[in-house]
Amino acid sequence: MTTPKTAKICEGVNFNFISDEKFKTTRVSFNIFLPLNIQTVSKYAILPAILVRSCKKYPSFTELNRQLEELYGAAIYQSVSKLGDVQVLSISAVGINDKFSLDNKPIMSEITELLCDVIFNPLLENNVFKLEDFNQEKRQLIETIEAEFNDKKTYAHNRCEEIMCKNEKAGINKFGTIELANELTPKDVTAAWREILESARIEITMIGNSSHDLVYEKFQKNFLNIQRKNVVKCENEIIRKCEKIHEFSETMDVQQCKLVMGFRTGLALPEKEVPHMILMCALYGGTPSSKLFLNVREKLSLCYYCFSSYTQIKGIMYVECGVEQKNIKKAQDEILKQLKEVKIGNFTEIELSEIKMAAIQSITKIKDNLTALDVWYTGQALCDRAKSPEEAIKEIESVTKEQVIEAANLVTLDTIYVLKGSEN
């Protein structure tokens, strides 16, 4: 049974530990949840990167990294992601277990120490982040935003989300904008760092085979020095239905056009019918036996990829595909036709049970992957209670055909985004 032991460090800060002897490495992640807001998004987005760069104890990028490398190539990763209307800042440390150390070095305890150093004791000059380092990270944040444009699949998905959710927090890019990034100052960002430690919702997750008590104590000790205030609430706005379809297209020099269609599903966490929608989405476009794969790709040869994905926290489903310009309308029509097929129940009990099996196996596989396990639990930090993979499987098992049809009939098309080639 993969259920974490959870302990409260202080209000709004939880520590979860999943013991698992089979992995050769241990992972500790520190995750911060904040409402997406155009005023703060870039200010927050730069934080993880600037924190993992150096710290008071190892006051340069080179020194900190040398220390990590000495700890057998331990890594401290940083990332910024979105959970619907919520911005998530993550700083994670991974290292090999102590028993693999060739010189009896207590690797995990030192890595955790370093992780706490970067989070709680950063390198400050005159009480703010050092200007040189700050400017480096500002430049890199801007380059990160620019790089999203380079990958057209990501770009198209982001654009559809931006347009569809323009009146919701989820419509804000998780890094913000280049203009906002340019306006950042060390003073603002340092203040943001303090604010966050004082009032953000924080979830610490540790997975592996090392002593969790030590890790828990280190974090607890550090939080004793923080004056925690009221925890900032993170909520997701759910729009159940779309009354009017939005269409938007752009032209760029690309060989392959991208089509992204956003749907409101009417079902989102914490509703208990969410597993019905998970299965509906899998049946519709989640596997190579799904309606989208079999029809849009295999039968009609319209595209190399065509799949659907469901964001449980926002109740939104996306269908994405790469397609030739002359086939855009054809693909769109077929995508909607296949959704109708599910709505009228044109699928067999056997097909449903096969999809269930695939969904159950894909959840089970999460237990064999350290990062996937972390993401599984961190992604539920805003729920009242985190479900284990085993619990999620039980829910999937009990979904009926009628429930899948009911779920499909809640789905309405909201936005169609097309990225066209300039000469095709």
Added chain:
Amino acid sequence: MKPIERKSERLGERYFYQKHPSGLNIYVYPKQNYNSAYALFGTKFGSINNTFKIKGQDKTTKIPDGMAHFLEHKLFEGKDEDAFKKFARTGASANAFTSFDKTAYLFSCSDNFNESLKILLDFVQNPCFTDENVKKEQGIIGQEIKMYEDSPEWRVFFNLVKAMYQKHSVNVDIAGTVESIAQITPEILYDCYNNYYNLNNMCLSVVGDVDAERVFAIVESAVSSKKCNPIEVENIFESEPKEVSEAKTTQNLAVTLPLFNLGFKETIAKERVNAEDEIYTEIILSAISSKSSPLYKDLLDRGIINSSFGCQYFHGPWFASVIFSGESKQPDLVAEIIKKEILKARTNGIDNQTFERAKKMLYASYISMFNNNSTIAKFLLEDCFRETELFNYIEIFSNLSLDKVNKRLSEIMNESYSSLSVINPHE
């Protein structure tokens, strides 16, 4: 022949290897406490195998570009039923890939492993190519080709390969072109299949929550009836000159931030780089360009790299290159500084502290690999085709010497044989 057991004391793990009488190489690596399993069934046939001759004959045959990849797509379609449909009944998640030197078919699952393994062994060994299904695939692969043409990361890399390699078929597009795949017919597919999908040329690796005995038994019944003659195919590779084709290649795509790949071509004396040389190369790359290195600091301080910066040792049959890559607003300057640093390292030698640190990092990344069923399975497949051994790497780590590091450094990253590939935004 009974399966041989190979153990690693340090890792506390073991696997079994057997060369089946049919010629198939089989690796089974049971993992305790894992909930899932991964199976990989591959053949030593990739995009570089575009010219061959049959042993004893004079005639050489050229295969259309993109053939190995096309075959990979087509094999999923059986006579009666698509393999994906069969896997749907067991709940396994299946896929395949074609790379420069191999094609592999795989699945992962947490239940019904035995049934899924039977499906894998069955569909890969029972091809069915018809005019109709060949035509259909040309459309789908055409879309895949376009997708890769738009990918700046793929293009910057492949343009580099084309710029470095004048004759070696590593410079051929893996998926081919729309024109080259239009020439493919069922007859050519069967011909290639019969030549290259010979069990002597193939390997099955299974990792995870499996019962080794059961796996060997399943393989036995799936292949025992197959009479695989020894391999008759001889791959022909044109002799590759030391020199690169072009020192610089650029392309404009719809990007905001330029990407670069800086490659250093190595001339190798044997078909494959051996494990020791490979490890020494990785140590050198780590010593020169890891995050704690003076090079990284210099590039970062100048504001000309970001966290995308990295390097890899890219090697296969008769080719090997070191490639530095990343996003940068000043790729030419980055290339210049890297070359200066390499020269400096060669002059001063790599010092012992840096060497020890690089060793630790490489050792740890090797250990971490064993968390993952799919990583182990791919490593085993690679081992099989290269004739290296998985646990042997640990031995090599314990016997590395600084002298040999510096000697290896003199053999690689020669500036005279380097190319820079850049993807720039449109003007």
